[in-house]
Amino acid sequence: MKAFISKNKWTLLLLIAATALMLVLAQKTYYALIIALFGIYAIVATSLDVLFGYTGQISLGHAGLFAIGAYSSALLTIKFGVPSLLSLVLGSAITALIGALIAIPASKLVKHFLSLLMIAFGQIIYLIINSWTEVTGGSLGIMNIPYLNVFGFEVNSNLKGAIVIWVILAIVLLVKHRIIRSRVGNAFIAIRENTVAARGLGIDVQKYKVLAFAVSAAMTGLAGGLYAFLRGFISPETFNGTQSVLFMTMLLFGGITTLAGPVIGAIVLLLFKEVFQTFSTYQGLIYALFMLLVLFFFPNGIIGLYKSGKTAVMKLLSKRAEATRNGGAENAEN
Amino acid sequence: MLKIDHVSMVFGGLTANNDVCAEVHKGEIFGLIGPNGAGKTTLFNVISGFYKPTAGKVIFNGEEIQGKLSNQIAQKGIARTYQNINLFKKMTVLENVLVGCHTQTRANIFDAIFNTKRSRAEHEEAIRRCREVLEFMGIGHLEDSLAGSLPYGDQRRLEIARALVSNPKLLLLDEPAAGMNLTEKDILTDTILKIRDLGYTVLIVEHNMKLVMKVCDRICVLNHGNKLAEGTPEEIQNNPDVIKAYLGGAK
CATH class of the missing domain: 1.20.5 (Single alpha-helices involved in coiled-coils or other helix-helix interfaces)
Incomplete structure (x- = not known):
């Protein structure tokens, strides 16, 4: 523990300072909302890192999974009266299941074929939530989603939301860390590095690809549920194709295969999005520029830049x- | 232990293996040699499940394994190395060997998330075994280097370590000495003999005759996909058909 602290003292100091700064800023409810959203998007970018960074499976359809998490959590609570915390967990589980189902055919595809399939998946989900009006409210979405209730602690303000979400983000990061350094994580990385050799060593490649999809989907679904309970309102526009590109940009910009990379990427991109809200028409163009910037000048993202x-x-x-x-x-x- | 029973492998119009029969006994080093294009690596790929043979059976410990997936065959205890090195280049030496432990360990996703006692013990045991094997292969001091940054000879040794760590019942070595210098080849020769002495069964494809003749208990010679001869190194060296295949027609 002591060795860990002395080795990472600058990182820890930075973390403490950032936490303090965020707590101060979060006194303003708008800032608190942004900070809560940082956490939510950081969870999504982290989940993409498990799938893309470690296992080498690209997905440009994570907005679809994000939507499934948000809609299933919200609907479970509103239509079936399931307690909100349980809805959150169930929503995540449902997303994991759907992620695994899509992964069974998807795991046979590589590179651009896989990304095309995932784009199509994202579009299908977007169309379903837009047109299945009786259940999803169509383009109007779902309003008046109740507050999240964590064992009696009602998350009825953005500040409380920010705190709860960042605690959950910390848990997600711990889970990711543990998975990656385990036997399962080694299998993920082995598949990314050399599928033939991985198979030759007894790794059931398809099973582990499906597992990576399920883990990633569970995290993204959780983030979706948190989003629904935080905002109290969801509509299809939050879950369109541009959002999937945003997630991927966050991950690439922050830096893959690190703990901090996706978190930093999520914060930077979201800040950018908020500051330049007036240019929302050009969002796609801006993400594309960000991605080109990363690909040309620092392929390992901000974290890679920091390390070098x-x-x-x-x-x-x-x-x-x-x-x-x-x-x-x-x-x-x- | 391993019986290759009338195996044929045809790619379109090319017959890579034609009705090959051979049997590897437990505890021996069995060599597979032949001129370039004789079908040695093809036969290796059939045994390890990368190809499904057009005809014939591969029987391993009394069980037919032809046409099974390579990961299933690895689970049954056949480990291999590759002619063209197939390492996980961006992983460290130790991590490469840890992946080799995959069939020997059980920890699943929930063990990983909850960091269970069982999985921690298993992980420590796996690391201990990996270090032991790396030490045995003479690359213990390199455990933190990236596999892709190693010199060629060390990469070959690492591939053997990665295969060996899974405690295979049968170890397939595909041209382990390719690209090695003389000293490295001598060390490798000793290592292969030591592996046999530990009780492993080895099936080896190799072009270096000095190495093959020194380590193999029995040798099978392939030529143009057909089996040409089988026997002890002395018998093979004196077999006129083999000499003809290697040196061209004797006058």
Whole structure:
């Protein structure tokens, strides 16, 4: 523990400072909402990292899964009177199940075929929630979704929402960390790195791809449910194709296969989206620019940039130290 | 232990294996040799489940395994290396070998999420075994290096380690000495003999005759997909058909 703290002291300090800053800002209800949304989108970007970063399966249809989580949680509570916390869990489970079902055919596809299928999946879900008016309210959506109730603690303000969501994000990150360094995570990475060799070592490739989809869908569904309870209102426009692209941009911009990358990516992209709200027509264009920026200049995202920067500084410092030492030696000889 | 029973493998108009029969006994090193294009690697791919044979049976410990998926065959205890190295390049040496433990470990997604005692114990045991095997292969000091950054010879050794860690009943080595220098080849020869002495059964495809003649208990020679001869290294070296196939027609 002590070693962990001293090794990561700057990261920890930064985390504490960020938490404090967010708590201060969250006193304003609009800021609290944004901070809560940071958490929700960070969960989605994290879930995409499990699927894309670690297992190498691309998905441009996660908005569909996000929608399934949001609508199923909201409908369970409104139409069937299920307690909101249970709805949240069930919504996540339903999303995981649907994610696994779509993954059974999808896991046989690779690269652009898979991404086409997932785009189609996202569109199908979008069309269903738009047209199945009796259940989903069509384009008007669902209003008056009750507050989330966590064992008697009613999440009736954006501030409370932000706190609950960030706690859940921390749990999601812990779960992701544990999965990745386990036997299952090793199988995921092995599939990404070399499918043939993975199969030759006894890994049931299809089973693990389906599992990765299910895990990712469960997390995204959870985020969807949180979104529904936080906003109290959902409509199809939140779940369109652009949203799927946004999720992917968040992940790529932040940096894949890291814990902090997707979180940072989610915060930066969402901030950008809020600040430039007036340009919402050009959203797609802006995401595309972000993605090109990442692909051309820092393929490992912000985290990759930070890491290579750190290595460069270390190198410079050690070089300088060596120069001083050599200089000192020369002086001594003279 | 492994019986190749009249196996034929045809790709379109090309017959890569034609009615090949061979039997590998427990505890021996069985060599598969032949000129380029003789169908050695094809036969390997049939045994390890990458190809489904056009005809014939592959019987492993009394069970027909031809046409099964390669991951199912790995689960039954056949591990292999590849002619063209197939490592997980962006994983460390230790992680590569850990993936090799896949068939020997059980932890599922829930064990991972709840970090159960059982899975932690299993993980520690797996790491201990991996280090032991890496040490045995002489690459223990490299465990934190990325597999893709290793020199060629070490990559070959890592592939053997990754296959060996699963405690296979049958180990298939596909040209393990390819690209190695003389010293590395000598070390490899010793290692393969040591692997046999540990009780493993080895089936090896190799072009380096010095190595093959030194390590193999029995050898099968393929030529143009057909089995040409089978016997001890001495018998093979003195077999006129084999000499003819390798050196061209004797006058």
